[in-house]
Amino acid sequence: MRPKPLHLWILALVALVICQTQAAASQSGDAAIGKFATERTDPGEQQPPNALLQFVLGRLQTDDIQQLNECIEDAELKKGDYAPLFRAVKFKADGGRIEWFLRPARNPYCDALYGAHLFRYFWIEELRDDAQPRFRLLFENGGDFFTVYAHKSHGLHDIEATGCTASECRSARMSFTGRLYKPAACYCEVPGDDNSFHRFKRKCGTDFRDDQSSGFARSCRK
Numbered sequence: 001m002r003p004k005p006l007h008l009w010i011l012a013l014v015a016l017v018i019c020q021t022q023a024a025a026s027q028s029g030d031a032a033i034g035k036f037a038t039e040r041t042d043p044g045e046q047q048p049p050n051a052l053l054q055f056v057l058g059r060l061q062t063d064d065i066q067q068l069n070e071c072i073e074d075a076e077l078k079k080g081d082y083a084p085l086f087r088a089v090k091f092k093a094d095g096g097r098i099e100w101f102l103r104p105a106r107n108p109y110c111d112a113l114y115g116a117h118l119f120r121y122f123w124i125e126e127l128r129d130d131a132q133p134r135f136r137l138l139f140e141n142g143g144d145f146f147t148v149y150a151h152k153s154h155g156l157h158d159i160e161a162t163g164c165t166a167s168e169c170r171s172a173r174m175s176f177t178g179r180l181y182k183p184a185a186c187y188c189e190v191p192g193d194d195n196s197f198h199r200f201k202r203k204c205g206t207d208f209r210d211d212q213s214s215g216f217a218r219s220c221r222k
Helices: 008-027 048-055 060-072
Strands: 030-036 086-092 098-102 117-129 131-145 144-151 156-164 169-176 181-189 197-202
Touching: 008 098, 048 098, 048 117, 048 131, 060 144, 060 156, 060 197, 086 197, 098 144, 131 156
Parallel strands: none
Antiparallel strands: 030 144, 086 098, 098 117, 117 131, 144 156, 156 169, 169 181, 181 197
């Protein structure tokens, strides 16, 4: 049988993870309230507020900023106008707390924060002191998709990071401990010989840090 092209495996694995996530949420009553993927935009996306954008820009490497500057020039944007290159989605947590998901924009596209089939993203808490926003980075990663769940732990939403290779996807569902996010459940999704897909639970942290579920660690098959 002729092998399936790489991009088709990736698309099929992405579809599998979305379906599995929806099924699990339906069974547990724990709905996904935000689902983000490399190739998909979200209707709630907006250009990030300047204070949030400056916080993230301050965490990027010099090479990243240089590439962003090149994208600004290519897109004929005003020098230093980084906002159109990013998108943000706001979430309300308990006690009036605010969470932000920030990712690179799909249009205009800038490869500074994209890979072959992944994107870099940031999960941030907004803190207010005398009406002046401050920010705390809760989670940063690069992967194929990212999910925010309705369920909260210590006041903040549960999240799930997923990364895929040509042959499998790896997911880590994480909960906030009051100080940081730690894996609560981890999964693998692999294609079978009959073009079906198999999802199974794995032990978190068995071969790499599951809070960085980029999909480029040791294979699920080993």
